[in-house]
Amino acid sequence: MRPLLQSYDIYIICATILSVICIFVLENISKMLHRFKHDISNIERPKLFTWPFHYAPHQLSVIAAEEVKNFLATHPEWSEEISRGKMFGVLVVEHSEGGLGYLAAFSGNLAGSNNHEYFVPPIYDMLQPGDFFRRGEAEITAINQRIAELTKGEAYTLAKRDLEHTRADAERKLSEFKRVVAEHKAERDRRRAEGENSDILILESQRDNADMQRLKRQLKESVAKSEEHFNRLNSEIAALKLERQQRSAALQNQIFEQFRILNGRGEIKTLVELFAPTAQGIPPAGAGECAAPKLLQYAFLKGYKPIAMAEFWQGASPRGEVRHHGAFYPACIGKCKPILTHMLEGLDVEPNPLEAIAPAEPRILLEDKHIIVIDKPCGMLSVEGKSGVRSVEQWARERYPDVTSPMIVHRLDQSTSGILVLAKDKNTHKALQEQFIRRSVSKRYTAIVEGIVTYGIGIIELPMRLDYDNRPRQMVADDGKSAVTEYRVLSYEGERTRVEFTPITGRTHQLRLHSAHHRGLNAPIVGDNIYGRECNTDLKDGHRLCLHASRLEFTHPVTKERIKIECAPEF
Secondary structure (H helix, E strand, O other): OHHHHHHHHHHHHHHHHHHHHHHHHHHHHHHHOEEOOOOOOOOOOOOOEOOOOOOOOOHHHHHHHHHHHHHHHOOHHHHHHHHOOEEEEEEEEEOOOOOEEEEEEEOOOEOOEOOOOOOOOOOOOOOOOOHHHHHHHHHHHHHHHHHHHHHHOHHHHHHHHHHHHHHHHHHHHHHHHHHHHHHHHHHHHHHHHOOOOHHHHHHHHHHHHHHHHHHHHHHHHHHHHHHHHHHHHHHHHHHHHHHHHHHHHHHHHHHHHHOEEEOOOOOEEEHHHHHOOOOOOOOOOOOOOOHHHHHHHHHHHHOOEEEEEEEEEEOOOOOOOOOOOOOEEOOOHHHHHHHHHHHOOOOOEOOOHHHHOOOOOOEEEEEOOOEEEEEEOOOOEOOOOOOOOOEHHHHHHHHOOOOOOOOEOOOOOOOOEEEEEEEOOHHHHHHHHHHHHHOOOEEEEEEEEEOOOOOOEEEEEOOEEEOOOOOOOEEEOOOOEOOEEEEEEEEEEOOEEEEEEEEOOOOOOHHHHHHHOOOOOOOOEOOOOOOOOOOOOOHHHOOOOOEEEEEEEEEOOOOOOEEEEEOOOOO
């Protein structure tokens, strides 16, 4: 009887150990895979996965995001950092049991770490790199130290000081001699006026010129000697700087090779491979560290089926960018598009909504032998692009096949509707473009913005430039080009304001950025998926960018008549 009991005891012990292990595993899984706290039983799953570059968040993603926000509220130790602004993301997934849960991630790091129990881990932990990084970093540090030693050394300091002194002395001597020569010339002019023999005066002038050339040669030789000595010392420093640059590039490339990115078919590519075909050819800083790639990578590794995804901003807006607290945003283009394009392969993904809906045809407002003025519909490109979306340029070529010269004079954003003028011949095209360049064309836009604009009229002056890592997004920057917009409130419509914009300059996305930025109106245009507070992208249901070119005034290139065209928006 006792051996049997012993066997049973052993069985109980093993079963208990196994249970503990299972519980431990499940608990650890649950730290990353979160069960919905809200009842989602009546919410229909999306048929296709989210197109990450232009989307309206699915209800499941919205609920998941709210639960992540609630979790963040329980960690006051992060509040100060988050208040400065950070992007988070959620990925709704189907787990092995067929149920739904969600994963959460943050872009970059949080509280100086890439690893927190609630959030998925990084694809590659930049804060905990391998031995190769520490070795490479140590080598670069040693080069920096050697450069510092050389640049702060006595020989280098003396050579630099000698060169500066020699150059200053040469400039002083040359300036002094030029003053003397000028005095000699004035004296000769006086003597010449008194009738003195001109041959003598010419000889004196020639002597001054010869002395000047002799002094210049001497000073040049003196400076060159000092430069040669300084350059001998500086060449070693230049060689070290070049080596540092090469080693840094190689180390950065080695780091990017550590990012082994999965896709829906289980295929792997490194960041280096993914960015090789792009215009820049190399990954930008921070590539692979955004929330979206982290989420998909973890889901693929764990065998979860991606259902829906969304990214949202928490905290203050960066100084130059437009980010609204709690708002959803599409994935960035510069850092994420090559990565996510690869990762989405093998998944059934929504079509790009801007490409999925065929825009309406332009409406002709005015036409004669030389010009065409149209009302461009929302969703139509001005000129042909790579996406295959129908453009005004394509429409014009089809309608006017005999016109061989350029027709598009100026452009409107794809999402912007309104007045656009085209030319039927080369001379008209050139003359109209010159008017736009000279800013003799008057343009006005009608928009509906989120919130109440308190000041009835005003001027917005915020310099702008391209956000190089997130094209075509623009940002406010002190080193940007001047951008000036006048505005006038037309009416208040509930919690929104109808505004008339008069752009004094014509920068890309000027009205959209000036409207949304906190130093502008701080009121994004309704339906603005780039700078707005909501991802309103379903053009079928009327959720469009509420921006319309409503008035255009220009001089007819042939008749010289001042043309005024007005066209009211549909919104």
